[in-house]
Amino acid sequence: MKQLLHRSTRFLLAGVALLVLLISCATAPQAQTPSPTAQPAAVASPGGELSAYPAQLPPLPYEYGALAKAIDAETMKLHHDRHHASYVNNLNEALKPQSNLQNRSVEALLRDLNSLPEDIRTTVRNNGGGHLNHTIFWQLMSPNGGGQPTGEVAQAITQTFGSFDNFKKEFNEAGGDRFGSGWVWLVRNGQGQLQIVSTPNQDNPIMEGNFPIMGNDVWEHAYYLRYQNRRAEYLNNWWNVVNWQEVNRRFQLAAQQ
Numbered sequence: 001m002k003q004l005l006h007r008s009t010r011f012l013l014a015g016v017a018l019l020v021l022l023i024s025c026a027t028a029p030q031a032q033t034p035s036p037t038a039q040p041a042a043v044a045s046p047g048g049e050l051s052a053y054p055a056q057l058p059p060l061p062y063e064y065g066a067l068a069k070a071i072d073a074e075t076m077k078l079h080h081d082r083h084h085a086s087y088v089n090n091l092n093e094a095l096k097p098q099s100n101l102q103n104r105s106v107e108a109l110l111r112d113l114n115s116l117p118e119d120i121r122t123t124v125r126n127n128g129g130g131h132l133n134h135t136i137f138w139q140l141m142s143p144n145g146g147g148q149p150t151g152e153v154a155q156a157i158t159q160t161f162g163s164f165d166n167f168k169k170e171f172n173e174a175g176g177d178r179f180g181s182g183w184v185w186l187v188r189n190g191q192g193q194l195q196i197v198s199t200p201n202q203d204n205p206i207m208e209g210n211f212p213i214m215g216n217d218v219w220e221h222a223y224y225l226r227y228q229n230r231r232a233e234y235l236n237n238w239w240n241v242v243n244w245q246e247v248n249r250r251f252q253l254a255a256q257q
């Protein structure tokens, strides 16, 4: 009898130990998977993300007439001093009463448009996008630009599109096919691949999770004085001013995403 009691006690103790072990496993802190802490790279410029409030018109990095191989001085003056300036002014007006949004960058606003009050959402989309797109655009052109691509992006273009000539052809077609106003872009997409995309109005590729490496403005205000309705001719000539050094910088930035 004593032996039976002793055996039951041992079983009971073993059961309690097992229970304690199970509970401790269930409540023990789990190994944490490190959360990604890398911030998205600044889309607009080497100086960081673009201030939305106050938004400021950046100076052109060259004279109005410096890109005459593709774009005339009068178009550049109107495009920068009037069109880009109005996106900047409209963005400031929209954000003036929104103190809780004023510390966000243009990129952050565009990546999360649904978090904005409905009555300013479209204004921020159009004018924040316009400010960001044009800030990138001025840097993507240079009086010393044009010719064949150089650096790492040249190799990536050939690998993805077969040849530089084929890339130009596909880029120009996408720009020509954009109905109405918009942009044509070379982006690094979410799968890490180069891709040609077109966006309507002033939408920027970051709104679809793509990083803009290079882009051309196909709004009529970008070419109409010199080319009238001949957008295809403008698209062809634009390659004469592409700043491949800047395209390469942006290509490397995109790879950090």
Ligand SMILES: [Fe+2]
Residues within 6 Å of the ligand: 079, 083, 134, 217, 219, 221, 222
């Ligand atoms: Fe424009």
